[in-house]
Amino acid sequence: MFLTLDFESTIPIYTQLKQQIIAGIAKKELSAGEALPSVRAMAADLGINLHTVNKAYQQLKQEGFILIHRQKGVVIHPDGVAKADQAYFQRLESSLHPIIAEAICRDVSKDEFLSLCKKIYDSYHMKE
Amino acid sequence: MFLTLDFESTIPIYTQLKQQIIAGIAKKELSAGEALPSVRAMAADLGINLHTVNKAYQQLKQEGFILIHRQKGVVIHPDGVAKADQAYFQRLESSLHPIIAEAICRDVSKDEFLSLCKKIYDSYHMKE
Amino acid sequence: MFLTLDFESTIPIYTQLKQQIIAGIAKKELSAGEALPSVRAMAADLGINLHTVNKAYQQLKQEGFILIHRQKGVVIHPDGVAKADQAYFQRLESSLHPIIAEAICRDVSKDEFLSLCKKIYDSYHMKE
Amino acid sequence: MFLTLDFESTIPIYTQLKQQIIAGIAKKELSAGEALPSVRAMAADLGINLHTVNKAYQQLKQEGFILIHRQKGVVIHPDGVAKADQAYFQRLESSLHPIIAEAICRDVSKDEFLSLCKKIYDSYHMKE
DNA sequence: GTGGTCTAGACCACG
DNA sequence: GTGGTCTAGACCACA
Incomplete structure (x- = not known):
């Protein structure tokens, strides 16, 4: 690593x-x-x-x-990380909010944004 | 506002x-x-x-x-904000990276994540 | 005008x-x-x-x-503007100093800089 | 310094x-x-x-x-300053414009002006 | 009245 | 001890 x-x-x-x-x-x-x-x-x-x-x-x-x-x-952690709970989703959402707001201001379409997320998501799973 | x-x-x-x-x-x-x-x-x-x-x-x-x-x-700004350029997408990607990495660790599926993004994205456009 | x-x-x-x-x-x-x-x-x-x-x-x-x-x-002014005097040249020099210093930092060559000045200078005299 | x-x-x-x-x-x-x-x-x-x-x-x-x-x-900055780009030259030009316009009004000849620029430019490089 | 500049003093996060 | 943030109060240039 x-x-x-x-x-x-x-x-x-x-x-x-x-x-x-x-x-x-x-x-x-x-x-x-x-x-x-x-x-x-x-x-x-x-x-x-x-x-x-x-x-x-x-x-x-x-x-x-x-x-x-x-x-x-x-x-x-041997048992895997604590799974996503209520509190986590709340944090996640509030960290995404300002990012998405700016993307919208900059005319990034929803598809464009989601594609980027997918791309990043896959960049982690490819290694699997 | x-x-x-x-x-x-x-x-x-x-x-x-x-x-x-x-x-x-x-x-x-x-x-x-x-x-x-x-x-x-x-x-x-x-x-x-x-x-x-x-x-x-x-x-x-x-x-x-x-x-x-x-x-x-x-x-x-009357002409709308400066559109997304190379530099912006780079910033965007590096701000999403750690968020997505953590989501993966917490077993948030790709679909789940994308749904959340969609929901947030729409929450802005509903007002249109 | x-x-x-x-x-x-x-x-x-x-x-x-x-x-x-x-x-x-x-x-x-x-x-x-x-x-x-x-x-x-x-x-x-x-x-x-x-x-x-x-x-x-x-x-x-x-x-x-x-x-x-x-x-x-x-x-x-009918007699033309007051000609360049000592004081003016001093002002001129001190306004050029920081401009030239930055140009040097940004690797603008002397010739490049002088060409630009010439170009601007000529842009005024062309109208003559 | x-x-x-x-x-x-x-x-x-x-x-x-x-x-x-x-x-x-x-x-x-x-x-x-x-x-x-x-x-x-x-x-x-x-x-x-x-x-x-x-x-x-x-x-x-x-x-x-x-x-x-x-x-x-x-x-x-260890890599040297960001080199002169489009935007910089534009700024440079618009900062020179009023200076040169006034010089012309005051009957400063092009050569006189360029000599001054050269002198200032060299005053930085002498130290090299 | 507006933003721009400067000063001063305080607390905190960081390393 | 460093930079980052916040507060507070003052003066000035600008329109």
Whole structure:
């Protein structure tokens, strides 16, 4: 799994890290139960601060993507991620709303938009 | 046009304001050439600082949603917003990527996801 | 002579007006001694405020481009504009400095820059 | 690098700051990848408010002269500034137009004008 | 009265 | 300690 961070992005590094790990899971590059590098190792690999990695891991844990064992270290959640619940759909919808509003302003047709979503969706499943 | 801000949200107020105005344009509640309240009036209405409003306006202007007319004040861009270009689609795609990745992890099917997008998309066009 | 104002520009209207009149003189569309519309007429023509026209006229007068007679009204300075003096060259240089600095940063070659200047220069003299 | 601001000037301080930094890049006093003082440090150095410095930095960033690195802070854009494009040449031309029109009115010959441009251009490259 | 600029001081997210 | 956000109050240029 390759992690690429953009230090010039406005997106916080810990968020980028989270997103990349989630993307890895979605692409099945990271499978349930698989071990992730320790906070220290990950930080050293990426040349970033321990706190930054830790923050990403803590949030991933809190959102049910990973487990942090004192001994076994960090592993992808073996039972799969917590499924979509009410709260998640609400978050999802509110994150899509502004994106779609802007797309409409810019005259992106519904089909065009849905095609793009499909394309991205498939880009994850192709790897399956 | 009703603007509702969430002062508890982690999303900056000026961003919320931007999004609501963009949503207003998408819903055709705000039509091309229509005037927006002055920074001062808007700030007073919302109970926020005029600089916060100004920041939102400046960004909307820079992104082509509004323009600042020396006589009419702040108005919705009359020619419609700059259409979707290469750069926009790139931004759009990178904003959708992490959202879709998470949806996949949470076992949201492609159809389910697309339905949600459709629903949101239509919620803007219903007002037409 | 055609005057076109951009009410959406960041450049003040009175400045645009000044520049257009100066351009008119440079292009010999306006010749020495020629009359300009009164403040009122000009303001009505352009749909702008009296004060705005007045400010432009006052500055043009102060810089030696026009004369304002109580009776004859506003006329292009019959003796030609005050020639370039020390102070003018200093102003000219300091207005060119930042422009040229940016051009250099953007890898515009000296020849490229000078060609552009020549082209613009000629665009005024062609009308002669 | 020496920055000199004129607090009496009508040119906004943040604009002066921008111009001086651009001049510094043109003169190669600031080289690609080099770090700039933090907004706070720069503000303290110049005896101005940090928001003023921030505004200059934000605009320089938006125009591609600098970028804000999460680890290194503010740095001169390492890949060099975005090269001259269509839009830039248009801006350049419209900034030169009024300057040249006035020069013509003041009987500055084309050669005289071009010599001045050359002189200024060289004043940047001498430092190379 | 409008937007543009500048100052000042505060809190927070980030690394 | 860094930049990002928000507030507040002041002055000015513009129309």
